[in-house]
Amino acid sequence: xxxxxxxxxxxxxxxxxxxxxxxxxxxxxxxxxxxxxxxxxxxxxxxxxxxxxxxxxxxxxxxxxxxxxxxxxxxxxxxxxxxxxxxxxxxxxxxxxxxxxxxxxxxxx
Amino acid sequence: xxxxxxxxxxxxxxxxxxxxxxxxxxxxxxxxxxxxxxxxxxxxxxxxxxxxxxxxxxxxxxxxxxxxxxxxxxxxxxxxxxxxxxxxxxxxxxxxxxxxxxxxxxxxxxxxxxxx
Numbered sequence: 001x002x003x004x005x006x007x008x009x010x011x012x013x014x015x016x017x018x019x020x021x022x023x024x025x026x027x028x029x030x031x032x033x034x035x036x037x038x039x040x041x042x043x044x045x046x047x048x049x050x051x052x053x054x055x056x057x058x059x060x061x062x063x064x065x066x067x068x069x070x071x072x073x074x075x076x077x078x079x080x081x082x083x084x085x086x087x088x089x090x091x092x093x094x095x096x097x098x099x100x101x102x103x104x105x106x107x108x109x
Numbered sequence: 110x111x112x113x114x115x116x117x118x119x120x121x122x123x124x125x126x127x128x129x130x131x132x133x134x135x136x137x138x139x140x141x142x143x144x145x146x147x148x149x150x151x152x153x154x155x156x157x158x159x160x161x162x163x164x165x166x167x168x169x170x171x172x173x174x175x176x177x178x179x180x181x182x183x184x185x186x187x188x189x190x191x192x193x194x195x196x197x198x199x200x201x202x203x204x205x206x207x208x209x210x211x212x213x214x215x216x217x218x219x220x221x222x223x224x225x
Contacts, residue, residue, distance in 0.1 A: 032211055043200045044144075044152060046213030087152075095140055095204070096165055097214065099152040 003027075004088045009104040012078045020073040020103055022088030027068050031092045035062065035073045037084040038102070044087065047073065083107045111135040115201050115217035122191050122224055130186045130220045132201030141184045142202040142214065143176065145169070152200070158184065191224045198222075 005023040012018040024033060035047040048055055048062045050071070055062040061074040075082055085102040114133040122128050134141050143155040156166045158176055175187045184203075188195055198219045205212040 034213070036214075038152070043202075043216035043219050044214070046215065049211065049213055095157050095159075096142070096154040096167075097144075097152075098154065099144075101151060 003090045003098070004100055006086075006088050006100065006103045008101065009106065011106045011108060012075075013108050014080060015077050018075040018078045018082070018105065018107075020075075020086050020088075020105065021070065022072070023070045024088070024090045025069045027090055028092065031090050033062065033064060033068075033071050034087075034089040034091060034097065035060070036087045036089065036097070036099075037082075038087070039081075039084045044099070045084075047086070078105075078107045080107050080109060111215070113201055113203055113215050113217035115199075115220050117220060118218065119221045120223070122222070124193060124224055125190050128188050128191055128222060130188075130199050130201075130222070132184045132186075132217055133182055134184055134201065134203030135215055136182070138203035138205050138215070140164075140204045141176075141178070142204075143186045144200045144202065144216075145197040146200065146219075147194075147197045155186070188222075191222075193224050196222060196224045 003026050032049050034049040036044040037047055038044045048060050050062045063072045085104050087099050087102040089097050116131045141158040144152050146152045154167050156170045157164045173189045177185050198221050200216050200219045202214040202216045204214045
């Protein structure tokens, strides 16, 4: 079973920032936090991952709480193409990813 | 940007028939995976493959499933005798994972398998 907890759905207005929360209270010191997204009828797409420090890439930012029990994916400026299911995944030394139900992000024009 | 390529995009097969799903991972990637997603359900891990052997597999990946990297570029998933419940979207993925550092997966667009 997925070890993370995410809201089922969120809405955002186009061109505004979006903060997608995730709780991972059972995380251990070597577990990574991954974010993927899945657009309709497509395969999952890597967004970002981190271990302890906040991370930035061209798609998003990942803010990790100091105790690592929660994190937030930040889309700085949502576009209609960002509408997708966003998955927060906690993984250990095993390479497999365990997907939960994710957060369905709706972006309103 | 490099892509993971899967063929065919859609396959229809009769129950009991064998199917082979094909994938071309990104060329410098070392780890390969198959996942599946039954319509309306979660993405589920099937198997991971590294250094020409299975490194992990789930309970779903029973004796009816096998994987192979026959020629150094293709990565295949074979289902020996398909059942109706094998109908799903099958995703191939690969990742670099160089010297223990984790890199993100790249997933293919999937093969929709329909068993009739």
